Amino acid sequence: MNDPYEILGVARTATDDEIRAAYRKLAKTHHPDLNPGKREAEEKFKAVSGAYALLSDADKRARFDRGEIDASGAEKPPERQFYRDFGEDRARAKYRPGTSGAFDADDLSSLFEEMFRQQGAGGGGREFARRGADSRYQLAVDFLDAANGAVRRLTLPDGSTLDVAIPAGLRDGQTLRLKGKGSPGTGKAPPGDALIEVSVRPHKLFRRDGNDVVIELPVTLKEAVLGAKVEAPTLSGTVTLTVPPRSSSGTRLRLKGRGIAGGHQFVELKVVLPKAEEPELEAFLKDWTPRHEFVPRKDREPT
């Protein structure tokens, strides 16, 4: 039976209000999330939704009545996942009645504890106590804050705030545990912890390699050939760096102890040629014969 009127149980002459009322009644009865134990609820709900989608659209309804389209001409509702597919998952922990504070923690483990309590102490009751649940959060921090350490304020969904101390040298993906900052415990039991998974945003200059920090530093041809003192950024401010004479692109200079937690900073030089025309330089190179034979691609020849 594909007739949308039959599916909704209304007459072909039904008004829009009658159709809407019939749809609501059936959808309430058959919504899969309200019927976790009935597998067939999903099919019924989809049929009812499809019928309503057709009949609630005046244009489509008229075309159906004239026989121009059949019930399958109604748009299929887009595929979706119903809540009941997760309703009994572990992932659902945050939606468990106990954690909202509206109900006593009444899960299986407390059920068992209560059973054993009644059996054991002969009825004399020790107070039931259960540690609060851990709360999980995600936090993205800047590269420099992760390297140098910082305090960041996390705003929780309920509007309260949590100050998170980022230890210097924190790595991407590390989880911080704030003891006692999770959900409150039941009875005399302690609260749970807040678990904060921290991701570190990449930096446009610095790159991390273990405890070392690597940057690329552009230098001019003159600086590379003659040597120079140039300024280089580090985690703790700008330092002056000596570029030795005859430094090639790719030369790695080490700034001792300027990395993270005793690591070093490495500066990779990149020789950048002038953008504008330099006729004198070109004229010089044309006439120039090197004093020492030098073939830089010697070791790249296939053997």
Added chain:
Amino acid sequence: MMRLHAVLALFPDLEEAELSAWIEQRWVEPEHELGDGPVFREIDVARVHMIYDLRHRLDVHEETLPLVLSLVDQVYELRRNLKAMTRALDEQPSEIRGAILRALAGSERS
């Protein structure tokens, strides 16, 4: 994993203010990333769908919704516990299972 605007795009008539209010009341609890706004997992998106259906299609009154959600959450919790209990019973020797079934049948009659 979806961002707030991707979730909003799933629905023709869901305003950002309404979804934000749902989050504020903890009807749905996406994870929070500092500065980047909430992140929705599959279960959160499914829950938004459910709340949307209840509010926009089934016409459940805003003040009634917490009651409905609380009952829904309790049902799922009970089903989870019952399944765990059933699994535990399933692992017991047949005489224990038999005794439990008899005891259940007895309590049904009374």
